[in-house]
Amino acid sequence: MRRPRIAIPEIDQNVKNYTSAVFAAGMEPIVISVQTEQVQQKYQQEYLDYSEFRVEAYDGLLIPGGGDINPARYGQKNHGSIMVMDALDELQFAMLDDFVKNGKPVLGICRGHQVINVYFGGTMTQHLATAFRHYREPDEPDKVHRCIAREGSWLANLYGTGFAHNSAHHQAVDRLGENLVTDSHCLEDGIVEALHHSALPIYGVQWHPERMCLALERDDTVNGLPILQFFCRICGGDPEAYAALAKSEIMNDRMGL
Numbered sequence: 001m002r003r004p005r006i007a008i009p010e011i012d013q014n015v016k017n018y019t020s021a022v023f024a025a026g027m028e029p030i031v032i033s034v035q036t037e038q039v040q041q042k043y044q045q046e047y048l049d050y051s052e053f054r055v056e057a058y059d060g061l062l063i064p065g066g067g068d069i070n071p072a073r074y075g076q077k078n079h080g081s082i083m084v085m086d087a088l089d090e091l092q093f094a095m096l097d098d099f100v101k102n103g104k105p106v107l108g109i110c111r112g113h114q115v116i117n118v119y120f121g122g123t124m125t126q127h128l129a130t131a132f133r134h135y136r137e138p139d140e141p142d143k144v145h146r147c148i149a150r151e152g153s154w155l156a157n158l159y160g161t162g163f164a165h166n167s168a169h170h171q172a173v174d175r176l177g178e179n180l181v182t183d184s185h186c187l188e189d190g191i192v193e194a195l196h197h198s199a200l201p202i203y204g205v206q207w208h209p210e211r212m213c214l215a216l217e218r219d220d221t222v223n224g225l226p227i228l229q230f231f232c233r234i235c236g237g238d239p240e241a242y243a244a245l246a247k248s249e250i251m252n253d254r255m256g257l
Contacts, residue, residue: 001026001237001238001241002237003026003027003237004026004027004028004059004060004232004235004236004237005027005028005030005057005058005059005060006022006027006028006029006030006060006061006062006231006235007030007032007053007058007060007061007062007095008029008030008031008032008062008063008064009032009033009050009061009064009088009091009092009095010031010032010033010064010066010088011034011085011087011088011091013064013066015031015064017208017210017211017216018064018109018210020210020214021209021210021213021214021224021228022062024213024214024228024242025225025228025229025231025232025239025242026229026232026239026240026242027060027228027231027232027235029062030046030047030048030058031046031047031048032047032048032050032091032095033047033048033049033091034049034050034087034091050091050095055098055099055102055104058099058104059104059105059235059236059237060104060231060234060235061095061099061104061105061106061107062106062107062109062112063092063095063096063106063107063108063109063111063112063116064109064110064111064112065109065111065168065208066083066085066088066110066111067083067084067085067088067111068081068082068083068084068114068124068126068171069081069084069089069111069114069115069118070084070086070089071124073089073093074122074123074124075123076123076126078126079127080170080171081126081127081171092115093115093118093119096115096116096119097119100119100200100202103200104201105202105234105235106200107203107204107205107227107231108202108203108204108205109204109205109208109209109210110168110205110206110208112204113173113195113204113205114171114173114206116177116180116195116197116204117173117176117177117180117195117204118177119177120177120178120179120180120197121177121178122173122174122175122176122178122180123174124171124172124174125171125172125174126171127170128170128171128172128189128191130191131170133145133167133186133188133189134168134170134172134186134191135167135168135169135170136167136168142166142168142211143168144164144165144166144218144220144221145164145167145186145187145188146162146163146164146186146187146188147162147163147164147165147184147185147187147193148162148185148187149161149163149183149184149194150181150182150183150184153183153184153194153196154183154196154203155183155184155194155205156183156184158226158230162187163221163222164220164222165207165209165212165221165222165224166207166208166211166218167206168207168208169206172191172192172206173191173192173195173206176192179197179198179199180198181195181196181197181198182195183195192206193205193206193207194206203230203231205227208224209224209225209226209227209228210224211224212224213225213228
């Protein structure tokens, strides 16, 4: 079984957790950047300059976490957004547009979840009044809270209708984008925690499943790997064929290999 090829657009951030989780779930991660000289960091991660990117060579797009989207993209002035990177916005929105127009699967994680919402015409709350429930400082562990998943949703099919996950964001979906459907919300304050497109294979989670699996699996949350395995299936892969490898990845990471 061929591994689905997954494009991951980023600029100057460490995406090892994403590439490890994507690989363990049965896919081949390819990091797409705007740099012309990048070093391959592990056997499951390679870099490709965006000028060489061709959407037809990929089976899916994973948009990772990161800084905030420039609020001008959803018609607002900056009144709470931090770490805005216009170059990253340009790269990720351009690639999302390519995948949408070709009807190919997309998974957005944290910032990626927000990129999907803004792309389809939605807006963001630039700083949550309840950020203390969701945001963690860079040197702190992720926050944890419970969510309520919509009955019958793809997320409820994975975890049930109530479960705990991590959290590390200070912004959230405000007005939902066109044809997007809410799949879960925070139990305490109603923040949109997951969504999907009603007609396209596009999914987003506000949290970080890549930091809830393999060596980073937690006792106080669900395992995040099923999210990536779900994505592998909609990209045409067979994650069960790599289940044993995922277990070896866990042991290798824990043993420092």
